[in-house]
Amino acid sequence: MRKYLIQRFFFGLLSLVAATLIVFVLSRAQGDPLLLYAKPGGYGVSPEQIAALEEKLALDKPLIVQYFIWLGRVVRGDLGETLLAERPVSDVIGEKIGATFQLGILAWIFATLVGVPLGVLSAVKRGSVWDYIGRVFALFGQAAPVFFLGILGILFFAVQLNWLPAGTRPIQDPFWPNQAKALVMPTIALGWLPAAVYLRLTRSAMLEVLDSEYVKLARAKGASGSAVIWRHALRNALIPPITVSALVLVGFLEGSVVIEAVFAWPGIGRMAVESIHNNDFPLLTGVILMFAVLYVVGSFVADIAYTIVDPRIRYD
Structure with a gap:
């Protein structure tokens, strides 16, 4: 097991190096970087300014040297400056990442706490009313688009009932109750689809395990129903x-473009789309690396987590 985890760790490092290499190649494949940073010919950039930019970006050195210089800056947290505001990319990402992490973690907790228990209940009560309720929940969650759920929630809970705010993140207000209310609809809309996926996966896996021989043996030995379900089957x-x-958690932490757009949530997803529209390549590069x-x-x-949940797993 230890050998496998060490191998996976180094494989992850290799994947990160490959990701940086791909991002760097794409940054050079689009053409002369000076066309983005300096825009020569259109803004009257002097030869001295061009020379300074070439030295700053190491464009006067071989391509492989440029890569290692760029990689060293990335490792130190220097992702360059945005083209429009001319601010450090790391600072811009840092301003947006808090809103995305807050929403993403809450949506992940909601999806897990709803989907997994419902999947267990649906499998244990196979063929009952609870099973059919779980199936309907999963079907609706996987079929309904997230933007539809978001807009429907705004129309019903914000416009008709006036219980919750329609959107935005009131960072200037105290967390309770203003920020908490603003999180309710985005969290549910973002976590509904993963909750449905959790339900289907947990139900299928539980049905397979409940029909296995060692579960039948545990029941024959007199184990209680709760012990069979939670200790033997679920694990x-x-x-x-x-x-x-x-x-799912990583996808949430990267930001949901649709949900952030529907609820005007100032997160990473909206920022990535705006960087594409503004042709802000340094900012987009920083987001992709993150x-x-x-x-x-x-x-x-x-x-x-695999090795913790199931000790039988051994990797050669």
Whole structure:
């Protein structure tokens, strides 16, 4: 197990290096970087300014040297400056990442606490009313678009009932009750689809485990129903939900473009789309690198969780 985790760790580092290499190549494949930073010919950039930019970006050096210089700056947290505001990319990302993390973590908790227990209940009560309610919940959650859920929630809870705010993040207000109210609808809209996925995966895995021989043996030995479900069955059925859970959490932390647009949430997703529209390549590069790091870390955490949940797992 230790050998496998060490291998996965170094594989994650290799993946990060590959991601930085791809991002760097794309930054050079679009043409002369000076066309983005200096826009020569259109803004009267002097030869001295062009020379200073070439020295700053190491454009006067071979391509492989440029990559290692750029990689060293990235490791130190220097992602360059945005083209429009001319501010450090790390500062701009830092301003937006808090809103995305707050919404993403809450949506992940909601999806997990709703989807997994409903999946267990649906499997244990197979063929009952609870099973059909769980199936309807999963079907509706996977079929209804997230923007539809968001708009429907705004129309009903904000416009008709006036219970919740329609959108935005009131950072200047205290968390309770203003910020908490603003989080309710985005959290549910963002977490509904993953909750439905958790339900289907947990139900399928539980049904397979409940029909296994060792569960039948545990029942024959007189184990209580709760012990069979929670200690024997659920623990062995958690591998598929854990795999999805890591990807879902990372996806949430990267920001949901649709939900952030519907609820005017100032997060990473909206910022990434705006950077594309504004042709702000340094900002987009920083966001992509952050996404790559989150995916690698999430995958490694999922590998660790496998060995904790199921000690039978051994990797050669």
